[in-house]
Amino acid sequence: MTKIAYLGPEGTYSEHAAKLWNHESELIPSDSINMVSKTVENGLADQGIIPIENSIEGGVTFTLDLMIHESELLICGEIVIPINHFLMAKEKIELSEIKAVYSHPQSLGQCREFLKKHLPNAELLASLSNSTAVKEMLESNYSAAAISSQRAANLYDAFILKENIEDRPNNETRFIVISRKDHEKTGDDKTSLCFEFDGDRPGTLGFSLMEFASRNINLVKIESRPNKKDLGRYVFFVEIEGHRFDQNIMQAIDALSMNVSMLKILGSYPKHK
């Protein structure tokens, strides 16, 4: 049975993504995104599943930095899931009774308008994960609520006060599946890579992106991350359409590699449908 490491504890959106990715796998909860990677590197799991991007909040910087700087793994797949936030409490109470709301800061941010309108006086308390938020809410001594997933509500037996309280529709998170090898060609693939320029500014970025454009390779995503040595120096994380064994992509990467001080291919994988 395939073993899949994910960012736990149970009840997180990551667990939901892992189940959808492979519902017959054995799921191994990990404490951190870093630990998911380590668990796969050590062979204790075959694959790891970690969030890389949300349609509202943007890139998950911890995952980007892990793939750029630390992980030896390759991306072998991706999966996109809708994110729906639920407001829950120990038992049925009126919204006006709620004194505090626990959640991960990102989820509090995604429900900012809802909170401003319906819970203007509640104190907002940060938790390290949406599942932790439910546990902290259940242990609190006063009228508290938590923002978390439906699955967490079921798992910890919390009472759902309100469904889908996120401010914007189309709240989706994309997860990548990491493994010791990437995926063979399927004909409808994406490739992720990252690179850094020598010298003190990314002025050559435009020229470098032309290596893809001039070969009809679609750039689907670009993110800049700090190189962590100097402010204003970046590593670029790029996703293109196609497989790294396609002729035009091999040529583009060859040409690109002439102008960079670092280039790391992070894997090719079938597009999520």
Next chain:
Amino acid sequence: MTKIAYLGPEGTYSEHAAKLWNHESELIPSDSINMVSKTVENGLADQGIIPIENSIEGGVTFTLDLMIHESELLICGEIVIPINHFLMAKEKIELSEIKAVYSHPQSLGQCREFLKKHLPNAELLASLSNSTAVKEMLESNYSAAAISSQRAANLYDAFILKENIEDRPNNETRFIVISRKDHEKTGDDKTSLCFEFDGDRPGTLGFSLMEFASRNINLVKIESRPNKKDLGRYVFFVEIEGHRFDQNIMQAIDALSMNVSMLKILGSYPKHK
């Protein structure tokens, strides 16, 4: 006297930046980055100072999204300050006695190695700001510590256990100064702008950046942010060298505007030295 709104409460790195920016100003603490902008828009302050980028963690997404989507203000200046994290407690205690550490998740992340090495068994607790972390630590009933600034330690009378515990040297944060108008030309300026493409992918990004490169305009920074409507659709936040009234920059922006569905000039300002 100039009034400057900043992300409070007192003791934050933002307050430190505001003091360095103009030490004779009247400082107005605000609850959120959004509120800093609102305070200036309403005329209750002349300028606002907000973090936009850290050399380790990268872009401050809340500030980028505010400037892209919401604020009517322009960037009139920038300032870069070093970030040094201090470990503090109610009184002098041994590190081995510490059961929990409060801080903003970003600061916990920036001291990850230190925490793993010196406080492997302490529980990490998220706070909404580094100043709040100190207050929560002081109010806790057990042996807790907080990670915050030297100024916060002094302000709240916490005992400093260890100085400069950040994992990486060169930890710096860049702040922008926002106002109802930007800065006139000084001859050593930067310009910030953002734009979005029509169509379903940023394949035209390479061509668009060539509008700058072909006119010898240095691109100093590019960040992509989700457009918040569809996963995989982005707004690009770009910084270039020069003033928006320079001839070559006016031409480049004119040419760029032909190929975008949205373009917003966020202001020109003297480079921080």
